[in-house]
Amino acid sequence: MTVPDFGFELIGTDRTARRGRVTTAHGTIETPAFMPVGTAGTVKGLTPEAVAETGAEILLGNTYHLMLRPTAERVDRMGGLHRFMNWPKPILTDSGGFQVMSLNSLREMTEKGVTFRSHLDGSKHELTPERSIDIQRMLDADITMVLDECTPHPATREQTASSMALSMRWAARSKQAFVRRPGYGLFGIVQGGIYIDLRHQSVAALTGIGFDGYAVGGLAVGEGQEIMFQVLDGTLPALPEDRPRYLMGVGTPSDLVGAVQRGIDMFDCVMPTRSGRTAQGFTRRGKVNLRNARHQDDPRPLDAECRCSACRSYSRAYLHHLFRSEEMLGPILLTWHNLTYYQDLMAGLRQAIAAKGLDDFAAAFYEAQALGDIPAL
Amino acid sequence: MTVPDFGFELIGTDRTARRGRVTTAHGTIETPAFMPVGTAGTVKGLTPEAVAETGAEILLGNTYHLMLRPTAERVDRMGGLHRFMNWPKPILTDSGGFQVMSLNSLREMTEKGVTFRSHLDGSKHELTPERSIDIQRMLDADITMVLDECTPHPATREQTASSMALSMRWAARSKQAFVRRPGYGLFGIVQGGIYIDLRHQSVAALTGIGFDGYAVGGLAVGEGQEIMFQVLDGTLPALPEDRPRYLMGVGTPSDLVGAVQRGIDMFDCVMPTRSGRTAQGFTRRGKVNLRNARHQDDPRPLDAECRCSACRSYSRAYLHHLFRSEEMLGPILLTWHNLTYYQDLMAGLRQAIAAKGLDDFAAAFYEAQALGDIPAL
Numbered sequence: 049m050t051v052p053d054f055g056f057e058l059i060g061t062d063r064t065a066r067r068g069r070v071t072t073a074h075g076t077i078e079t080p081a082f083m084p085v086g087t088a089g090t091v092k093g094l095t096p097e098a099v100a101e102t103g104a105e106i107l108l109g110n111t112y113h114l115m116l117r118p119t120a121e122r123v124d125r126m127g128g129l130h131r132f133m134n135w136p137k138p139i140l141t142d143s144g145g146f147q148v149m150s151l152n153s154l155r156e157m158t159e160k161g162v163t164f165r166s167h168l169d170g171s172k173h174e175l176t177p178e179r180s181i182d183i184q185r186m187l188d189a190d191i192t193m194v195l196d197e198c199t200p201h202p203a204t205r206e207q208t209a210s211s212m213a214l215s216m217r218w219a220a221r222s223k224q225a226f227v228r229r230p231g232y233g234l235f236g237i238v239q240g241g242i243y244i245d246l247r248h249q250s251v252a253a254l255t256g257i258g259f260d261g262y263a264v265g266g267l268a269v270g271e272g273q274e275i276m277f278q279v280l281d282g283t284l285p286a287l288p289e290d291r292p293r294y295l296m297g298v299g300t301p302s303d304l305v306g307a308v309q310r311g312i313d314m315f316d317c318v319m320p321t322r323s324g325r326t327a328q329g330f331t332r333r334g335k336v337n338l339r340n341a342r343h344q345d346d347p348r349p350l351d352a353e354c355r356c357s358a359c360r361s362y363s364r365a366y367l368h369h370l371f372r373s374e375e376m377l378g379p380i381l382l383t384w385h386n387l388t389y390y391q392d393l394m395a396g397l398r399q400a401i402a403a404k405g406l407d408d409f410a411a412a413f414y415e416a417q418a419l420g421d422i423p424a425l
Numbered sequence: 426m427t428v429p430d431f432g433f434e435l436i437g438t439d440r441t442a443r444r445g446r447v448t449t450a451h452g453t454i455e456t457p458a459f460m461p462v463g464t465a466g467t468v469k470g471l472t473p474e475a476v477a478e479t480g481a482e483i484l485l486g487n488t489y490h491l492m493l494r495p496t497a498e499r500v501d502r503m504g505g506l507h508r509f510m511n512w513p514k515p516i517l518t519d520s521g522g523f524q525v526m527s528l529n530s531l532r533e534m535t536e537k538g539v540t541f542r543s544h545l546d547g548s549k550h551e552l553t554p555e556r557s558i559d560i561q562r563m564l565d566a567d568i569t570m571v572l573d574e575c576t577p578h579p580a581t582r583e584q585t586a587s588s589m590a591l592s593m594r595w596a597a598r599s600k601q602a603f604v605r606r607p608g609y610g611l612f613g614i615v616q617g618g619i620y621i622d623l624r625h626q627s628v629a630a631l632t633g634i635g636f637d638g639y640a641v642g643g644l645a646v647g648e649g650q651e652i653m654f655q656v657l658d659g660t661l662p663a664l665p666e667d668r669p670r671y672l673m674g675v676g677t678p679s680d681l682v683g684a685v686q687r688g689i690d691m692f693d694c695v696m697p698t699r700s701g702r703t704a705q706g707f708t709r710r711g712k713v714n715l716r717n718a719r720h721q722d723d724p725r726p727l728d729a730e731c732r733c734s735a736c737r738s739y740s741r742a743y744l745h746h747l748f749r750s751e752e753m754l755g756p757i758l759l760t761w762h763n764l765t766y767y768q769d770l771m772a773g774l775r776q777a778i779a780a781k782g783l784d785d786f787a788a789a790f791y792e793a794q795a796l797g798d799i800p801a802l
Binding site for chain 2: 089095097117118122125126134344345347361363366369370372376377379380
């Protein structure tokens with residue numbers, strides 16, 4: 049079997065929204081796509097079979113966690129992350145940069161990269177653009193992300209510009225370090241905070257270097273949905289049409305709908321999985337807290353329109369009981385549901401774009417969400 | 426569809442060992458059988474589909490936990506435990522007595538029954554033979570257990586005799602309270618500690634009352650395997666051949682093999698599930714601690730002969746990583762494996778009895794267990 053080259057095909061558009069397909073060494077991804085987060089080599093609480101059943105075609109793995117445990121070298125010796133975690137489909141890994149910045153307080157930044165101590169055993173580690181690319185190669189990521197500095201919010205224009213410039217120098221070094229293999233791609237990351245002209249400078253720098261895809265970074269860090277959408281409105285038209293666009297770490301269902309309308313192709317977020325572990329269920333009529341006593345005698349499924357196991361076979365009363373009893377099956381079933389909800393939302397968006405009916409789809413989405421949960425019995 | 430009557434068919438024997446079939450309202454159970462424990466309406470960490478895939482044909486539910494949360498009344502309103510937890514096959518419930526004694530320190534025993542306060546909300550509850558039977562009816566258990574007093578070990582002959590006598594009076598009241606329905610059965614529990622003559626008195630009392638099956642209680646409470654087997658040797662010949670025999674709360678794989686050789690038909694134990702959550706895996710070559718560093722680079726499955734998902738698709742290195750990272754998937758996969766191991770052991774015992782080759786099977790079992798785990802790579 050010959051491995052297809054990494055690529056992106058634009059299948060259709062509806063105004064600025066895009067329906068596409070990413071081809072990788074481990075399979076294709078229909079876009080717009082949502083990537084569940086498999087932090088430490090597992091989507092918390094689910095078998096890979098269950099993750100695939102939700103409709104997910106690609107997972108995200110966290111370089112920071114994996115480099116510390118079990119280590120990239122060990123994953124490499126075990127045949128790569130796909131084989132290690134039994135997920136034969138595509139995997140995207142982040143660069144590790146964001147989590148070093150947000151999770152590790154014992155770090156030191158220089159032009160060269162960032163050094164830090166492991167929170168697990170105190171061992172010293174260095175993350176440079178070159179090292180991050182090499183780690184992601186050992187993990188066998190289909191999509192590798194460049195190392196960047198995630199500019200904090202709020203930041204002044206000067207701080208943002210200087211941070212973005214560093215990220216662009218790191219992007220050039222990342223490209224240099226990336227060893228091209230058939231079916232494997234490297235994505236650059238647009239920075240520039242809330243300053244559209246800096247975003248344009250960043251796009252120009254990245255497209256000058258040339259990447260297989262372009263991520264928008266530094267959003268969903270507290271600026272709010274309206275500003276995030278403004279930044280997308282200002283930035284996305286500058287990106288090449290023939291490359292996938294990935295909005296990192298986003299977001300809520302309405303974030304996804306709005307970002308798809310503006311032309312984003314890929315997303316990742318811990319929201320459906322983390323919420324699933326804390327009794328927060330996403331439904332076509334908004335978010336539901338299953339610990340709430342109103343569910344304790346409710347024989348109805350969480351979301352009657354959902355095709356997932358949790359909704360087909362269990363009542364709200366049972367899910368409520370599992371969370372109150374702190375039983376593992378609660379997080380398992382609700383993570384399963386939330387990921388199914390997210391994947392079905394993406395499938396709906398893809399169909400709507402293909403049918404050039406995205407505005408109607410979005411209107412119906414917001415209308416249903418505004419209804420709020422079904423009334424208690 | 427007419428519901429078959431509750432019954433037991435003795436299909437074959439090999440010396441004192443028995444191959445049989447229990448018929449209940451929710452299906453049949455091939456014996457000797459092992460029942461996974463679904464304490465609070467869930468086998469911890471597994472979906473019912475996964476539990477069924479291990480080969481389990483019947484689950485045990487804990488009356489004590491369920492009566493406190495979500496309450497038997499609520500389970501009843503939700504259509505019974507099978508429907509509530511999405512387990513359409515047979516369920517056996519215990520009486521709640523053992524767990525009131527072992528888990529609840531705010532209890533008071535009288536001839537009538539036991540009163541106690543809930544550890545969840547301080548509410549006051551009474552567990553009498555009649556109330557226990559009624560709770561188990563609301564849970565819709567295919568097999569109901571009589572309320573008994575589990576005699577502590579060690580206990581003097583006098584303490585044991587007096588406790589056993591109380592249990593026999595409660596057994597008579599339980600039989601009186603049990604409302605017979607097609608496909609539903611009531612089991613008595615033989616007590617008498619390590620005193621064979623007291624065990625015989627207990628058997629005589631119970632068979633005088635008449636039950637659909639007979640459990641042996643008060644074992645595996647610290648007396649050791651040798652004494653447990655002696656009690657079985659002394660007790661089982663006194664039990665009627667045409668009723669199933671259930672050894673409560675037992676046990677290790679070698680406990681199961683020895684007890685089946687002596688004529689036990691049914692078992693329950695938290696060992697495979699609890700061990701699965703604490704990184705202890707059962708294999709054909711004994712117990713393995715997956716947190717041990719020797720596994721961190723081992724690409725081999727936990728048990729190469731095992732058909733379970735965990736052994737077919739994952740390495741010891743991956744399972745080790747999951748437990749070290751405290752990922753839910755570790756307990757999930759290892760519980761799945763351990764239950765599969767237990768079910769396959771029971772299937773092997775059933776086949777061996779049918780082929781009248783149980784002694785050879787047991788010899789091969791002990792030989793493999795004595796080998797110890799495969800050497801590190």
